[in-house]
Amino acid sequence: MRKILVSVLAVLFLGILLNCTSVTKENTEVSSANYHIQREWMLVSFGHFTKADLVSYRAKIDLTGKLEKGRIPTTAFMGCNNMSFSSEFKNNGNVNIKGLLSTMKACQNMELESEFQKKIETMTKYKVEGHFLTLSDGKGNKMKFVAADWD
Numbered sequence: 001m002r003k004i005l006v007s008v009l010a011v012l013f014l015g016i017l018l019n020c021t022s023v024t025k026e027n028t029e030v031s032s033a034n035y036h037i038q039r040e041w042m043l044v045s046f047g048h049f050t051k052a053d054l055v056s057y058r059a060k061i062d063l064t065g066k067l068e069k070g071r072i073p074t075t076a077f078m079g080c081n082n083m084s085f086s087s088e089f090k091n092n093g094n095v096n097i098k099g100l101l102s103t104m105k106a107c108q109n110m111e112l113e114s115e116f117q118k119k120i121e122t123m124t125k126y127k128v129e130g131h132f133l134t135l136s137d138g139k140g141n142k143m144k145f146v147a148a149d150w151d
Contacts, residue, residue, distance in 0.1 A: 036128050037089050038063050038072060041145035047115055057112055060148065063087060078116045080107035085120065095126040095135060119143070 043059035044051050057079030065073035074097075076083040081103040088096040097120055107113075123135035123143065131150035135143045 037126075037133065038065075038067070040064060040148040041133050042148050043078075043116075043143060044146050045142070045144035046112075047119075047141075049112055049115075053112065059112060059116075061145065076116065076120070078113040080110060080113050081105050083113075083117070089126055093125055093127060095123060097121050097123055097135075116143075 040060060040062045043054045043061070046054065046059075059078045060076065062075045063072050065075070070088055072087045072089070074085050074087045076085070083100060083102045085100040086098055090096075100117060100121055102113075102117065119137070119141060120135075120143075122137045122141070124138055125136045127134045127136075131147040133145040133147070135145075
């Protein structure tokens, strides 16, 4: 009876140890990829829009959502409608953005919002340099953000 109990406990302990190790590795990869990304970012450079335009629209993305299966629920605002989508930032500098949804208010100037909606899901690369986040599509199109909490 004692041998059976020791064997069962050994198997359970080994199973728990292996399970925790794989979960920890997975979570470490995800959190290390997103550590400096999960914050609010103010759009400062995009297309032909001036920085003053972007500031006046309060253009931003919010990546502070709870990480779920490697994806960050993301919200955006470009001066009129609230938008949401899912973002996945990989350690290799790739980003996957999909599932764009938006409220449907009609506003006086929708050009920034319309351009942002067309381009955001085409962004495939990201780079964090200091307090700046740059998204790009590999075709020369870029969106540059500054961390909102940066002084």
